[in-house]
Amino acid sequence: MSAGLTRRGFIGAAAAFAAARGFGALPRIGGGAGRRWYKGNLHTHTFWSDGKAFPEEAIVWYKSRGYNFLGLSDHNLFQDDPDRWVGIIGDDEKDVMPEWAKNLPHRYCYNAKRRYFDDYIKAFPDAVTRVAADGRTEARLSTFAELAARFDAPGEFLLVPDVEATRSVEYADGRYHQLHMNYVNVPELLPSIAAPGFVRRQKDKPLAEFLAEHARETAALAKKHARRPLFILNHPIWTWYDVGPEVLVDTPEVRFFELCNGGSPFASADGLPADGLDTDRFWDVVNAFRARRGQPLVYGIGTDDTHNYRGEKADMCIPGNAWSLVRAESLDAASLIEAMDRGDFVTCEGLEVEDVAFDASAGRLEVAVGAGGAPRTVRFIVSKRDFSEQPVGKVTVRPAKHKDVMRYQREISIYDDKIGFVAKTVEIPAGESARVGYTLSADDLYVRARVEEKGPTVSTAHLHPKGLRCAWTQPYFAN
């Protein structure tokens, strides 16, 4: 992480960007004729990369549990090759990458263990299989188009194109940073990744520059397809504070990040999380700087980053942990992304709310919480206008267990308590519903709400407090 904030002259660029997006005139959040909530997960892996399920199985998991939209975001590919096969190996056989896969931009193995194959054939007897020249059975992976044709149901379920652009940067001093980004509703692989000779890892590239390049490339590709894209910085704090909040301050093009990702096995040698820099805190640091500069605020989404569908790892990257509730006109990608661009969605980790309303002219945020079996706490969180841009301290964090410490250790900046300040707390007793609100005061930059309920979550391998289910509104500011 850089010692100070480096800026690419972004104040002027941000103002132009804000004007282009109509930013500053945030529409009222809430209500709206015909709008309803849709539930979805935008980060899921399958055997197309390193997820441990055939794509049909992943879809059925979500669709059968009432999810309305799903993105299968495999690493560095869009599922459009009708001739991609998975080799079936014995349950005890070692998974070895086949020769043909070695030049692909995604370096994952292309085999499925026999027990997965047997499950798949049982559930989907029409699966296409063949016997390869070496006598090994192979199963063909269904393409996005085939999957959408099979599972989409108007108004009920929608598969959206999704790709996890998976990159990393290595610096001369030995530091190594992962940079993962999902782009949604663009049915093609980014040209820079599809290009011959693609190398996943860059050398000595500033992270903000690298992130901005992918955002711009996504926007250009979306324009070619005449589609509205959604571009997300994934799990910034994975694996070891890889992407600092300063990087998102420097990339106003990026509007979304993963506030909640089910796959962050994170244990710092210096405490967890280091000096309070969890993803909530990360979010507020980004938005305090952005709000002060008149940049678009970053919205936080919740995903499962599903890899394990059958309890391979008990508490990590498993389905059903975190999702987004999006209030859209209809169940199509353009409407969903339009609503998310407006900030009309709630991020959920095991807990939902009934309604969110923000009146931009009054500067008032209201949250309606339904009656539940346990008490709920609603916190209204702001950042104060007079926060200091100078860090109050710096902390070096290191992984608790890793031989190659230099590769992963980071220096992170800690900012003052005027960022992410809890301005109001409301307790709602068990069995009661309530509608609670907060009106921005003159010295607040924005407000968001976080609702908490004591109880277990599906995944425990992430940065959020253990034993707490949460729902988060997006941050809003007054006109």
Ligand SMILES: [Zn+2]
């Ligand atoms: Zn990732």
Ligand SMILES: [Zn+2]
């Ligand atoms: Zn992922």
